[in-house]
Amino acid sequence: MTELGQDLITITQRPDIVFAQGQGSWLIDESGKRYLDLIQGWAVNSLGHSPEVLAQALSEQARRLTNPSPAFYNRPMLDLAKRLVDLSCFDRVFLGSSGTEANEAAVKLARRWGQKQRQGAHEIIGFEGGFHGRSLAMMSASGKPGWDRIYPPMPTGFPKARLNDIESVARAITPSSVAVMIEFVQGEAGVNLADPGFVRELRALTEERQLLLIADEVQTGIGRCGHAFAYEMYGIEPDLLTLAKGIGGGAPLSALLCKERFNCFEPGDQGGTFCGNPLMAALGLAVLNEVCQTEFLAAVRQRSRYLAAGLQRLVKTHGLLGERGAGLLRALVLPGNHAEQVVSAARNLAPTGLLLNAPRPHLLRLMPALNITEAEIDQGLDLLGQALRETAIYMSKPSAFTGGSA
Ligand SMILES: Cc1ncc(COP(=O)(O)O)c(C=O)c1O
Known part of the structure:
Protein backbone atom coordinates (compact mmCIF):
# COMPACT_ATOMS: atom_id res chain seq x y z
CA MET A 1 0.00 0.00 0.00
CA THR A 2 1.34 3.43 -0.85
CA GLU A 3 1.37 6.10 1.79
CA LEU A 4 0.59 9.69 0.86
CA GLY A 5 3.83 11.66 0.52
CA GLN A 6 6.11 8.62 0.79
CA ASP A 7 8.40 9.99 -1.94
CA LEU A 8 8.87 13.35 -0.25
CA ILE A 9 11.55 14.11 2.30
CA THR A 10 9.65 14.59 5.52
CA ILE A 11 9.72 18.22 6.64
CA THR A 12 6.38 18.53 8.38
CA GLN A 13 3.34 16.53 9.43
CA ARG A 14 0.74 17.02 6.70
CA PRO A 15 -2.92 15.92 6.94
CA ASP A 16 -4.09 13.29 4.42
CA ILE A 17 -5.61 15.81 2.03
CA VAL A 18 -4.52 16.63 -1.51
CA PHE A 19 -5.63 20.02 -2.76
CA ALA A 20 -6.69 20.09 -6.38
CA GLN A 21 -8.08 23.54 -7.00
CA GLY A 22 -8.39 27.02 -5.52
CA GLN A 23 -10.59 30.01 -6.26
CA GLY A 24 -10.53 33.21 -4.23
CA SER A 25 -11.04 32.34 -0.55
CA TRP A 26 -11.82 28.68 -1.33
CA LEU A 27 -9.78 25.49 -1.72
CA ILE A 28 -11.18 22.20 -3.03
CA ASP A 29 -9.52 18.85 -2.33
CA GLU A 30 -9.39 15.80 -4.61
CA SER A 31 -12.53 14.34 -3.00
CA GLY A 32 -14.45 17.53 -3.89
CA LYS A 33 -14.67 18.87 -0.31
CA ARG A 34 -14.56 22.67 -0.05
CA TYR A 35 -12.58 24.61 2.56
CA LEU A 36 -12.75 28.29 3.43
CA ASP A 37 -9.08 29.21 3.52
CA LEU A 38 -7.95 31.64 6.23
CA ILE A 39 -4.29 30.61 5.82
CA GLN A 40 -3.87 31.52 2.14
CA GLY A 41 -0.49 29.86 1.74
CA TRP A 42 0.75 31.53 4.96
CA ALA A 43 -0.35 35.04 3.98
CA VAL A 44 0.97 34.88 0.44
CA ASN A 45 -2.18 34.81 -1.72
CA SER A 46 -3.02 38.51 -1.38
CA LEU A 47 -5.77 38.22 -3.99
CA GLY A 48 -6.86 34.71 -3.01
CA HIS A 49 -6.38 31.53 -5.02
CA SER A 50 -5.82 31.67 -8.78
CA PRO A 51 -6.98 35.24 -9.45
CA CYS A 292 -1.70 49.23 -3.63
CA GLN A 293 -4.71 51.29 -4.74
CA THR A 294 -6.11 53.69 -2.13
CA GLU A 295 -9.63 52.18 -2.35
CA PHE A 296 -8.37 48.59 -2.11
CA LEU A 297 -6.32 49.39 1.02
CA ALA A 298 -9.28 51.24 2.59
CA ALA A 299 -11.41 48.13 1.93
CA VAL A 300 -8.77 45.93 3.64
CA ARG A 301 -8.99 48.17 6.73
CA GLN A 302 -12.80 47.92 6.67
CA ARG A 303 -12.65 44.09 6.38
CA SER A 304 -10.13 44.07 9.20
CA ARG A 305 -12.54 45.95 11.50
CA TYR A 306 -15.35 43.60 10.46
CA LEU A 307 -13.26 40.48 11.16
CA ALA A 308 -11.93 41.87 14.46
CA ALA A 309 -15.49 42.63 15.67
CA GLY A 310 -16.57 39.07 14.79
CA LEU A 311 -13.55 37.57 16.56
CA GLN A 312 -14.32 39.66 19.65
CA ARG A 313 -17.82 38.17 19.67
CA LEU A 314 -16.27 34.67 19.59
CA VAL A 315 -13.99 35.67 22.47
CA LYS A 316 -17.05 36.55 24.58
CA THR A 317 -19.13 33.54 23.56
CA HIS A 318 -16.39 30.94 24.06
CA GLY A 319 -14.53 32.48 27.01
CA LEU A 320 -11.31 33.04 25.03
CA LEU A 321 -8.53 35.35 26.19
CA GLY A 322 -8.58 37.88 23.37
CA GLU A 323 -8.14 38.95 19.79
CA ARG A 324 -5.40 41.11 18.30
CA GLY A 325 -3.66 42.01 15.09
CA ALA A 326 -3.18 44.58 12.36
CA GLY A 327 -5.23 44.63 9.17
CA LEU A 328 -5.91 41.09 8.01
CA LEU A 329 -3.13 39.52 10.10
CA ARG A 330 -5.03 38.59 13.23
CA ALA A 331 -4.83 36.19 16.17
CA LEU A 332 -7.25 34.60 18.60
CA VAL A 333 -5.81 33.76 22.01
CA LEU A 334 -7.15 30.55 23.60
CA PRO A 335 -7.30 29.87 27.34
CA GLY A 336 -5.18 26.69 26.96
CA ASN A 337 -2.84 24.90 24.58
CA HIS A 338 -5.59 23.60 22.30
CA ALA A 339 -4.85 25.48 19.08
CA GLU A 340 -3.87 22.34 17.15
CA GLN A 341 -7.13 20.65 18.17
CA VAL A 342 -9.15 23.62 16.95
CA VAL A 343 -7.19 23.63 13.67
CA SER A 344 -7.98 19.92 13.14
CA ALA A 345 -11.61 20.24 14.19
CA ALA A 346 -12.07 23.19 11.81
CA ARG A 347 -10.46 21.34 8.92
CA ASN A 348 -12.56 18.24 9.56
CA LEU A 349 -15.89 20.08 9.65
CA ALA A 350 -18.32 18.75 7.04
CA PRO A 351 -19.52 19.43 4.46
CA THR A 352 -17.38 22.61 4.48
CA GLY A 353 -14.02 22.77 6.22
CA LEU A 354 -12.14 25.79 7.55
CA LEU A 355 -8.37 26.23 7.26
CA LEU A 356 -6.64 27.99 10.16
CA ASN A 357 -3.06 28.18 11.39
CA ALA A 358 -1.68 27.68 14.90
CA PRO A 359 1.78 29.29 15.20
CA ARG A 360 1.67 28.89 19.02
CA PRO A 361 0.04 26.14 21.12
CA HIS A 362 -2.53 28.59 22.56
CA LEU A 363 -3.03 30.83 19.55
CA LEU A 364 -4.81 30.76 16.18
CA ARG A 365 -3.61 32.99 13.34
CA LEU A 366 -5.90 34.22 10.58
CA MET A 367 -4.45 35.52 7.31
CA PRO A 368 -7.33 35.60 4.81
CA ALA A 369 -7.09 36.83 1.25
CA LEU A 370 -7.08 40.63 1.24
CA ASN A 371 -10.21 40.59 -0.95
CA ILE A 372 -12.24 38.20 1.24
CA THR A 373 -15.90 39.29 1.32
CA GLU A 374 -17.91 40.12 4.45
CA ALA A 375 -20.18 37.15 3.66
CA GLU A 376 -17.10 34.87 3.64
CA ILE A 377 -15.91 36.41 6.91
CA ASP A 378 -19.36 35.63 8.41
CA GLN A 379 -19.13 32.06 7.16
CA GLY A 380 -15.59 31.73 8.53
CA LEU A 381 -16.69 33.01 11.95
CA ASP A 382 -19.59 30.58 11.95
CA LEU A 383 -17.29 27.62 11.09
CA LEU A 384 -14.74 28.77 13.66
CA GLY A 385 -17.50 28.92 16.29
CA GLN A 386 -18.47 25.31 15.43
CA ALA A 387 -14.83 24.17 15.69
CA LEU A 388 -14.44 25.89 19.06
CA ARG A 389 -17.64 24.22 20.32
CA GLU A 390 -16.49 20.77 19.14
CA THR A 391 -13.06 21.28 20.63
CA ALA A 392 -14.58 22.23 23.99
CA ILE A 393 -16.34 18.82 24.02
CA TYR A 394 -13.13 16.99 23.07
CA MET A 395 -11.14 18.94 25.62
CA SER A 396 -13.32 17.66 28.43
CA LYS A 397 -12.81 14.10 27.06
CA PRO A 398 -9.25 14.19 25.60
CA SER A 399 -9.25 10.49 24.62
CA ALA A 400 -12.27 11.03 22.35
CA PHE A 401 -10.28 13.38 20.11
CA THR A 402 -9.08 11.58 17.01
CA GLY A 403 -8.39 14.39 14.54
CA GLY A 404 -4.87 14.57 13.09
CA SER A 405 -2.70 17.58 13.80
CA ALA A 406 -1.46 20.02 11.16
C1 LIG B 1 8.61 37.92 9.01
C2 LIG B 1 9.14 36.83 8.14
N1 LIG B 1 10.38 36.93 7.64
C3 LIG B 1 10.90 35.97 6.84
C4 LIG B 1 10.19 34.84 6.54
C5 LIG B 1 10.79 33.79 5.65
O1 LIG B 1 10.25 33.89 4.39
P1 LIG B 1 10.36 32.64 3.36
O2 LIG B 1 9.65 31.51 3.98
O3 LIG B 1 9.73 33.17 2.10
O4 LIG B 1 11.81 32.39 3.17
C6 LIG B 1 8.90 34.69 7.04
C7 LIG B 1 8.11 33.46 6.75
O5 LIG B 1 7.15 33.15 7.37
C8 LIG B 1 8.35 35.70 7.86
O6 LIG B 1 7.13 35.59 8.39
Whole structure:
Protein backbone atom coordinates (compact mmCIF):
# COMPACT_ATOMS: atom_id res chain seq x y z
CA MET A 1 0.00 0.00 0.00
CA THR A 2 1.34 3.43 -0.85
CA GLU A 3 1.37 6.10 1.79
CA LEU A 4 0.59 9.69 0.86
CA GLY A 5 3.83 11.66 0.52
CA GLN A 6 6.11 8.62 0.79
CA ASP A 7 8.40 9.99 -1.94
CA LEU A 8 8.87 13.35 -0.25
CA ILE A 9 11.55 14.11 2.30
CA THR A 10 9.65 14.59 5.52
CA ILE A 11 9.72 18.22 6.64
CA THR A 12 6.38 18.53 8.38
CA GLN A 13 3.34 16.53 9.43
CA ARG A 14 0.74 17.02 6.70
CA PRO A 15 -2.92 15.92 6.94
CA ASP A 16 -4.09 13.29 4.42
CA ILE A 17 -5.61 15.81 2.03
CA VAL A 18 -4.52 16.63 -1.51
CA PHE A 19 -5.63 20.02 -2.76
CA ALA A 20 -6.69 20.09 -6.38
CA GLN A 21 -8.08 23.54 -7.00
CA GLY A 22 -8.39 27.02 -5.52
CA GLN A 23 -10.59 30.01 -6.26
CA GLY A 24 -10.53 33.21 -4.23
CA SER A 25 -11.04 32.34 -0.55
CA TRP A 26 -11.82 28.68 -1.33
CA LEU A 27 -9.78 25.49 -1.72
CA ILE A 28 -11.18 22.20 -3.03
CA ASP A 29 -9.52 18.85 -2.33
CA GLU A 30 -9.39 15.80 -4.61
CA SER A 31 -12.53 14.34 -3.00
CA GLY A 32 -14.45 17.53 -3.89
CA LYS A 33 -14.67 18.87 -0.31
CA ARG A 34 -14.56 22.67 -0.05
CA TYR A 35 -12.58 24.61 2.56
CA LEU A 36 -12.75 28.29 3.43
CA ASP A 37 -9.08 29.21 3.52
CA LEU A 38 -7.95 31.64 6.23
CA ILE A 39 -4.29 30.61 5.82
CA GLN A 40 -3.87 31.52 2.14
CA GLY A 41 -0.49 29.86 1.74
CA TRP A 42 0.75 31.53 4.96
CA ALA A 43 -0.35 35.04 3.98
CA VAL A 44 0.97 34.88 0.44
CA ASN A 45 -2.18 34.81 -1.72
CA SER A 46 -3.02 38.51 -1.38
CA LEU A 47 -5.77 38.22 -3.99
CA GLY A 48 -6.86 34.71 -3.01
CA HIS A 49 -6.38 31.53 -5.02
CA SER A 50 -5.82 31.67 -8.78
CA PRO A 51 -6.98 35.24 -9.45
CA GLU A 52 -7.57 36.02 -13.11
CA VAL A 53 -5.20 39.03 -13.10
CA LEU A 54 -2.30 36.80 -12.05
CA ALA A 55 -3.19 34.04 -14.52
CA GLN A 56 -3.20 36.64 -17.28
CA ALA A 57 0.03 38.38 -16.23
CA LEU A 58 1.81 35.04 -15.95
CA SER A 59 0.63 33.60 -19.25
CA GLU A 60 1.34 36.81 -21.18
CA GLN A 61 4.83 37.08 -19.72
CA ALA A 62 5.52 33.34 -20.16
CA ARG A 63 4.78 33.72 -23.87
CA ARG A 64 6.94 36.84 -24.21
CA LEU A 65 10.10 36.23 -22.12
CA THR A 66 10.75 33.85 -19.22
CA ASN A 67 14.36 34.51 -18.21
CA PRO A 68 17.14 36.29 -20.07
CA SER A 69 19.42 35.76 -16.97
CA PRO A 70 19.97 38.17 -14.11
CA ALA A 71 23.03 39.54 -15.96
CA PHE A 72 20.67 41.49 -18.28
CA TYR A 73 17.84 43.94 -17.68
CA ASN A 74 14.29 42.95 -18.52
CA ARG A 75 11.26 45.28 -18.63
CA PRO A 76 9.14 43.76 -15.78
CA MET A 77 12.19 43.86 -13.46
CA LEU A 78 12.68 47.58 -14.18
CA ASP A 79 8.97 48.37 -13.92
CA LEU A 80 8.55 46.50 -10.63
CA ALA A 81 11.57 48.24 -9.09
CA LYS A 82 10.22 51.63 -10.18
CA ARG A 83 6.76 50.86 -8.81
CA LEU A 84 8.21 49.85 -5.42
CA VAL A 85 10.34 53.00 -5.31
CA ASP A 86 7.33 55.18 -6.20
CA LEU A 87 5.16 53.51 -3.54
CA SER A 88 7.69 53.70 -0.70
CA CYS A 89 10.31 55.90 0.97
CA PHE A 90 13.10 53.86 -0.66
CA ASP A 91 15.34 54.48 -3.68
CA ARG A 92 16.72 51.10 -4.73
CA VAL A 93 15.42 47.54 -5.07
CA PHE A 94 16.95 44.04 -5.21
CA LEU A 95 14.58 41.28 -6.36
CA GLY A 96 14.81 37.71 -5.06
CA SER A 97 12.64 34.64 -4.61
CA SER A 98 11.99 34.16 -0.88
CA GLY A 99 11.76 36.10 2.34
CA THR A 100 14.84 34.34 3.63
CA GLU A 101 16.80 35.45 0.58
CA ALA A 102 15.65 39.07 0.93
CA ASN A 103 16.61 39.08 4.62
CA GLU A 104 20.02 37.54 3.87
CA ALA A 105 20.50 40.31 1.30
CA ALA A 106 19.55 42.94 3.92
CA VAL A 107 22.06 41.53 6.40
CA LYS A 108 24.77 41.41 3.73
CA LEU A 109 24.06 45.02 2.70
CA ALA A 110 24.16 46.19 6.33
CA ARG A 111 27.46 44.36 6.91
CA ARG A 112 28.92 45.80 3.69
CA TRP A 113 27.90 49.29 4.86
CA GLY A 114 29.47 48.53 8.25
CA GLN A 115 32.76 47.61 6.55
CA LYS A 116 32.74 50.82 4.53
CA GLN A 117 31.31 53.32 7.02
CA ARG A 118 31.57 51.91 10.56
CA GLN A 119 35.01 50.26 10.88
CA GLY A 120 33.72 46.76 10.26
CA ALA A 121 30.70 46.86 12.59
CA HIS A 122 28.66 43.77 11.69
CA GLU A 123 26.29 42.66 14.48
CA ILE A 124 22.60 42.70 13.70
CA ILE A 125 20.40 43.04 16.78
CA GLY A 126 17.17 41.05 16.48
CA PHE A 127 14.28 40.34 18.84
CA GLU A 128 13.27 37.40 20.99
CA GLY A 129 10.54 35.53 19.14
CA GLY A 130 11.50 37.14 15.82
CA PHE A 131 11.33 35.09 12.62
CA HIS A 132 13.42 35.93 9.57
CA GLY A 133 13.72 32.66 7.63
CA ARG A 134 15.30 29.25 7.50
CA SER A 135 18.82 29.62 6.09
CA LEU A 136 21.45 29.08 8.77
CA ALA A 137 22.11 32.82 9.11
CA MET A 138 18.41 33.70 9.22
CA MET A 139 17.83 31.00 11.84
CA SER A 140 20.51 32.77 13.89
CA ALA A 141 18.91 36.15 13.21
CA SER A 142 15.54 34.75 14.37
CA GLY A 143 14.73 34.60 18.04
CA LYS A 144 12.85 31.33 17.89
CA PRO A 145 13.50 29.24 21.00
CA GLY A 146 15.58 26.11 20.25
CA TRP A 147 16.66 27.18 16.78
CA ASP A 148 20.29 27.50 17.88
CA ARG A 149 20.43 23.76 18.67
CA ILE A 150 19.19 22.07 15.46
CA TYR A 151 22.16 22.60 13.13
CA PRO A 152 25.15 23.71 15.17
CA PRO A 153 27.49 25.47 14.70
CA MET A 154 25.38 28.50 13.85
CA PRO A 155 26.54 31.79 12.29
CA THR A 156 27.24 34.37 14.98
CA GLY A 157 26.69 38.11 15.25
CA PHE A 158 22.95 38.19 15.95
CA PRO A 159 22.33 39.31 19.58
CA LYS A 160 18.75 39.67 20.79
CA ALA A 161 16.68 42.32 22.52
CA ARG A 162 13.05 42.25 23.68
CA LEU A 163 10.22 43.70 21.61
CA ASN A 164 8.74 46.87 23.17
CA ASP A 165 11.68 47.20 25.61
CA ILE A 166 13.92 50.00 24.38
CA GLU A 167 16.33 49.53 27.30
CA SER A 168 17.00 45.95 26.15
CA VAL A 169 17.93 47.29 22.69
CA ALA A 170 20.21 49.93 24.22
CA ARG A 171 21.90 47.21 26.32
CA ALA A 172 22.47 44.98 23.25
CA ILE A 173 24.35 47.74 21.37
CA THR A 174 28.15 47.35 21.21
CA PRO A 175 30.78 49.04 19.00
CA SER A 176 30.28 46.05 16.63
CA SER A 177 26.54 46.70 16.15
CA VAL A 178 25.56 47.79 12.67
CA ALA A 179 21.78 47.33 12.51
CA VAL A 180 18.56 46.44 14.30
CA MET A 181 16.19 44.10 12.45
CA ILE A 182 12.51 44.16 13.42
CA GLU A 183 9.11 42.78 12.41
CA PHE A 184 6.54 45.45 13.29
CA VAL A 185 4.14 42.57 13.86
CA GLN A 186 5.87 39.35 14.87
CA GLY A 187 3.79 36.89 12.87
CA GLU A 188 5.26 33.49 13.71
CA ALA A 189 5.72 34.41 17.39
CA GLY A 190 1.97 34.95 17.71
CA VAL A 191 0.98 38.25 16.07
CA ASN A 192 2.81 40.40 18.63
CA LEU A 193 2.56 44.08 17.76
CA ALA A 194 5.35 46.59 18.25
CA ASP A 195 4.08 49.60 20.23
CA PRO A 196 4.10 52.90 18.32
CA GLY A 197 6.10 54.59 21.10
CA PHE A 198 8.69 51.80 21.07
CA VAL A 199 9.10 52.01 17.29
CA ARG A 200 9.60 55.80 17.46
CA GLU A 201 12.17 55.40 20.26
CA LEU A 202 13.88 52.64 18.28
CA ARG A 203 14.13 54.88 15.22
CA ALA A 204 15.61 57.70 17.35
CA LEU A 205 18.05 55.33 19.08
CA THR A 206 19.25 53.73 15.85
CA GLU A 207 19.80 57.16 14.28
CA GLU A 208 21.68 58.42 17.32
CA ARG A 209 23.94 55.33 17.40
CA GLN A 210 24.45 55.17 13.61
CA LEU A 211 22.66 51.84 13.26
CA LEU A 212 20.54 50.83 10.29
CA LEU A 213 16.91 50.04 10.98
CA ILE A 214 15.92 46.97 8.92
CA ALA A 215 12.18 46.31 8.68
CA ASP A 216 11.32 42.70 7.88
CA GLU A 217 7.96 43.22 6.17
CA VAL A 218 7.90 39.78 4.58
CA GLN A 219 4.61 39.07 6.35
CA THR A 220 3.28 42.59 7.07
CA GLY A 221 3.96 44.29 3.73
CA ILE A 222 1.84 44.83 0.61
CA GLY A 223 -1.55 45.51 2.16
CA ARG A 224 -1.58 42.80 4.83
CA CYS A 225 -1.82 45.40 7.63
CA GLY A 226 -4.15 47.69 5.66
CA HIS A 227 -1.33 49.84 4.26
CA ALA A 228 1.12 49.26 1.43
CA PHE A 229 3.81 48.92 4.12
CA ALA A 230 3.40 48.46 7.89
CA TYR A 231 6.00 51.17 8.66
CA GLU A 232 3.36 53.70 7.52
CA MET A 233 1.35 52.84 10.67
CA TYR A 234 4.22 54.14 12.81
CA GLY A 235 5.12 57.38 11.04
CA ILE A 236 8.79 56.44 10.74
CA GLU A 237 11.02 55.41 7.82
CA PRO A 238 13.28 52.36 8.06
CA ASP A 239 16.62 52.33 6.19
CA LEU A 240 16.20 48.89 4.65
CA LEU A 241 12.99 46.88 4.16
CA THR A 242 12.31 43.35 2.98
CA LEU A 243 9.21 41.99 1.25
CA ALA A 244 8.10 38.51 0.12
CA LYS A 245 4.87 36.52 0.67
CA GLY A 246 2.11 38.94 -0.46
CA ILE A 247 4.09 40.68 -3.19
CA GLY A 248 4.09 37.53 -5.34
CA GLY A 249 0.41 36.79 -4.72
CA GLY A 250 1.37 33.13 -4.13
CA ALA A 251 4.48 32.93 -6.31
CA PRO A 252 8.13 33.03 -5.18
CA LEU A 253 9.05 36.72 -5.33
CA SER A 254 10.83 38.86 -2.74
CA ALA A 255 12.50 42.23 -2.55
CA LEU A 256 15.03 44.22 -0.54
CA LEU A 257 14.48 47.98 -0.62
CA CYS A 258 17.05 50.52 0.58
CA LYS A 259 17.71 54.24 0.75
CA GLU A 260 20.29 55.53 -1.70
CA ARG A 261 22.98 56.10 0.94
CA PHE A 262 23.01 52.37 1.76
CA ASN A 263 23.24 51.26 -1.88
CA CYS A 264 26.77 49.98 -1.32
CA PHE A 265 27.12 46.48 -2.85
CA GLU A 266 30.04 46.19 -5.29
CA PRO A 267 29.15 44.34 -8.52
CA GLY A 268 29.28 40.61 -7.74
CA ASP A 269 28.64 41.00 -3.99
CA GLN A 270 25.06 39.84 -4.32
CA GLY A 271 23.02 37.94 -6.90
CA GLY A 272 21.28 34.68 -7.76
CA THR A 273 19.97 32.86 -10.82
CA PHE A 274 16.36 33.90 -10.30
CA CYS A 275 16.97 37.52 -9.19
CA GLY A 276 14.64 39.84 -11.09
CA ASN A 277 13.29 37.17 -13.41
CA PRO A 278 10.53 38.61 -15.62
CA LEU A 279 7.92 35.93 -14.85
CA MET A 280 7.85 36.71 -11.14
CA ALA A 281 8.33 40.45 -11.68
CA ALA A 282 5.26 40.49 -13.96
CA LEU A 283 3.25 38.82 -11.18
CA GLY A 284 4.55 41.33 -8.63
CA LEU A 285 3.45 44.21 -10.83
CA ALA A 286 -0.01 42.69 -11.24
CA VAL A 287 -0.34 42.30 -7.45
CA LEU A 288 0.80 45.87 -6.75
CA ASN A 289 -1.56 47.26 -9.38
CA GLU A 290 -4.48 45.71 -7.50
CA VAL A 291 -3.46 45.90 -3.87
CA CYS A 292 -1.70 49.23 -3.63
CA GLN A 293 -4.71 51.29 -4.74
CA THR A 294 -6.11 53.69 -2.13
CA GLU A 295 -9.63 52.18 -2.35
CA PHE A 296 -8.37 48.59 -2.11
CA LEU A 297 -6.32 49.39 1.02
CA ALA A 298 -9.28 51.24 2.59
CA ALA A 299 -11.41 48.13 1.93
CA VAL A 300 -8.77 45.93 3.64
CA ARG A 301 -8.99 48.17 6.73
CA GLN A 302 -12.80 47.92 6.67
CA ARG A 303 -12.65 44.09 6.38
CA SER A 304 -10.13 44.07 9.20
CA ARG A 305 -12.54 45.95 11.50
CA TYR A 306 -15.35 43.60 10.46
CA LEU A 307 -13.26 40.48 11.16
CA ALA A 308 -11.93 41.87 14.46
CA ALA A 309 -15.49 42.63 15.67
CA GLY A 310 -16.57 39.07 14.79
CA LEU A 311 -13.55 37.57 16.56
CA GLN A 312 -14.32 39.66 19.65
CA ARG A 313 -17.82 38.17 19.67
CA LEU A 314 -16.27 34.67 19.59
CA VAL A 315 -13.99 35.67 22.47
CA LYS A 316 -17.05 36.55 24.58
CA THR A 317 -19.13 33.54 23.56
CA HIS A 318 -16.39 30.94 24.06
CA GLY A 319 -14.53 32.48 27.01
CA LEU A 320 -11.31 33.04 25.03
CA LEU A 321 -8.53 35.35 26.19
CA GLY A 322 -8.58 37.88 23.37
CA GLU A 323 -8.14 38.95 19.79
CA ARG A 324 -5.40 41.11 18.30
CA GLY A 325 -3.66 42.01 15.09
CA ALA A 326 -3.18 44.58 12.36
CA GLY A 327 -5.23 44.63 9.17
CA LEU A 328 -5.91 41.09 8.01
CA LEU A 329 -3.13 39.52 10.10
CA ARG A 330 -5.03 38.59 13.23
CA ALA A 331 -4.83 36.19 16.17
CA LEU A 332 -7.25 34.60 18.60
CA VAL A 333 -5.81 33.76 22.01
CA LEU A 334 -7.15 30.55 23.60
CA PRO A 335 -7.30 29.87 27.34
CA GLY A 336 -5.18 26.69 26.96
CA ASN A 337 -2.84 24.90 24.58
CA HIS A 338 -5.59 23.60 22.30
CA ALA A 339 -4.85 25.48 19.08
CA GLU A 340 -3.87 22.34 17.15
CA GLN A 341 -7.13 20.65 18.17
CA VAL A 342 -9.15 23.62 16.95
CA VAL A 343 -7.19 23.63 13.67
CA SER A 344 -7.98 19.92 13.14
CA ALA A 345 -11.61 20.24 14.19
CA ALA A 346 -12.07 23.19 11.81
CA ARG A 347 -10.46 21.34 8.92
CA ASN A 348 -12.56 18.24 9.56
CA LEU A 349 -15.89 20.08 9.65
CA ALA A 350 -18.32 18.75 7.04
CA PRO A 351 -19.52 19.43 4.46
CA THR A 352 -17.38 22.61 4.48
CA GLY A 353 -14.02 22.77 6.22
CA LEU A 354 -12.14 25.79 7.55
CA LEU A 355 -8.37 26.23 7.26
CA LEU A 356 -6.64 27.99 10.16
CA ASN A 357 -3.06 28.18 11.39
CA ALA A 358 -1.68 27.68 14.90
CA PRO A 359 1.78 29.29 15.20
CA ARG A 360 1.67 28.89 19.02
CA PRO A 361 0.04 26.14 21.12
CA HIS A 362 -2.53 28.59 22.56
CA LEU A 363 -3.03 30.83 19.55
CA LEU A 364 -4.81 30.76 16.18
CA ARG A 365 -3.61 32.99 13.34
CA LEU A 366 -5.90 34.22 10.58
CA MET A 367 -4.45 35.52 7.31
CA PRO A 368 -7.33 35.60 4.81
CA ALA A 369 -7.09 36.83 1.25
CA LEU A 370 -7.08 40.63 1.24
CA ASN A 371 -10.21 40.59 -0.95
CA ILE A 372 -12.24 38.20 1.24
CA THR A 373 -15.90 39.29 1.32
CA GLU A 374 -17.91 40.12 4.45
CA ALA A 375 -20.18 37.15 3.66
CA GLU A 376 -17.10 34.87 3.64
CA ILE A 377 -15.91 36.41 6.91
CA ASP A 378 -19.36 35.63 8.41
CA GLN A 379 -19.13 32.06 7.16
CA GLY A 380 -15.59 31.73 8.53
CA LEU A 381 -16.69 33.01 11.95
CA ASP A 382 -19.59 30.58 11.95
CA LEU A 383 -17.29 27.62 11.09
CA LEU A 384 -14.74 28.77 13.66
CA GLY A 385 -17.50 28.92 16.29
CA GLN A 386 -18.47 25.31 15.43
CA ALA A 387 -14.83 24.17 15.69
CA LEU A 388 -14.44 25.89 19.06
CA ARG A 389 -17.64 24.22 20.32
CA GLU A 390 -16.49 20.77 19.14
CA THR A 391 -13.06 21.28 20.63
CA ALA A 392 -14.58 22.23 23.99
CA ILE A 393 -16.34 18.82 24.02
CA TYR A 394 -13.13 16.99 23.07
CA MET A 395 -11.14 18.94 25.62
CA SER A 396 -13.32 17.66 28.43
CA LYS A 397 -12.81 14.10 27.06
CA PRO A 398 -9.25 14.19 25.60
CA SER A 399 -9.25 10.49 24.62
CA ALA A 400 -12.27 11.03 22.35
CA PHE A 401 -10.28 13.38 20.11
CA THR A 402 -9.08 11.58 17.01
CA GLY A 403 -8.39 14.39 14.54
CA GLY A 404 -4.87 14.57 13.09
CA SER A 405 -2.70 17.58 13.80
CA ALA A 406 -1.46 20.02 11.16
C1 LIG B 1 8.61 37.92 9.01
C2 LIG B 1 9.14 36.83 8.14
N1 LIG B 1 10.38 36.93 7.64
C3 LIG B 1 10.90 35.97 6.84
C4 LIG B 1 10.19 34.84 6.54
C5 LIG B 1 10.79 33.79 5.65
O1 LIG B 1 10.25 33.89 4.39
P1 LIG B 1 10.36 32.64 3.36
O2 LIG B 1 9.65 31.51 3.98
O3 LIG B 1 9.73 33.17 2.10
O4 LIG B 1 11.81 32.39 3.17
C6 LIG B 1 8.90 34.69 7.04
C7 LIG B 1 8.11 33.46 6.75
O5 LIG B 1 7.15 33.15 7.37
C8 LIG B 1 8.35 35.70 7.86
O6 LIG B 1 7.13 35.59 8.39
